[in-house]
Amino acid sequence: DAGVIQSPRHEVTEMGQEVTLRCKPISGHNSLFWYRQTMMRGLELLIYFNNNVPIDDSGMPEDRFSAKMPNASFSTLKIQPSEPRDSAVYFCASRTSGGASAEQYFGPGTRLTVT
């Protein structure tokens, strides 16, 4: 299995532009998570999906952020408009239906820089 796939790996954009991050979970996994990692705040959960349905989006910082999961093999995280404080590494992770004891498998991350 190729693992969790994220694209792009690096994104540099100007303030005000729209940014779309993409994730392909491991086949057969039915939960998907988006995290953000910064030096100041560490790893933060933004949103997670179960069977393509958003379950908990309480970590989404504000309305500029939105996430979708149109099918079991694809999810996007969109930032519109982007701001310099959105600069971070964004991770996608997936897991099976084993509940809270099932480990999450992380993608390599997308490093976003907003200038």
Added chain:
Amino acid sequence: AQSVTQLDSHVSVSEGTPVLLRCNYSSSYSPSLFWYVQHPNKGLQLLLKYTSAATLVKGINGFEAEFKKSETSFHLTKPSAHMSDAAEYFCVVSDRDTGRRALTFGSGTRLQVQP
């Protein structure tokens, strides 16, 4: 509510000496506990997990951790450090009875291994 405290932000050891990374947790219910490792510019990789079976858990690369309910601790150890162990380590808790919420990450411990 669940939380995780990693007691040391940085740990430095010499190659060949033991490693101890400390973690205390708080959980309302029966927790699942994980240790993840993140090498520079990489995603997170699962080292080991505890899910109420044996309290001493063995993971990859010679790491192990012991769940101590009386101390609410889940410290990570390795008998002999290797240069390749230099990375950031995250202790993570998941409440099995509140599975709607995803993982709660500690702030991380950066392990340095001196030659």
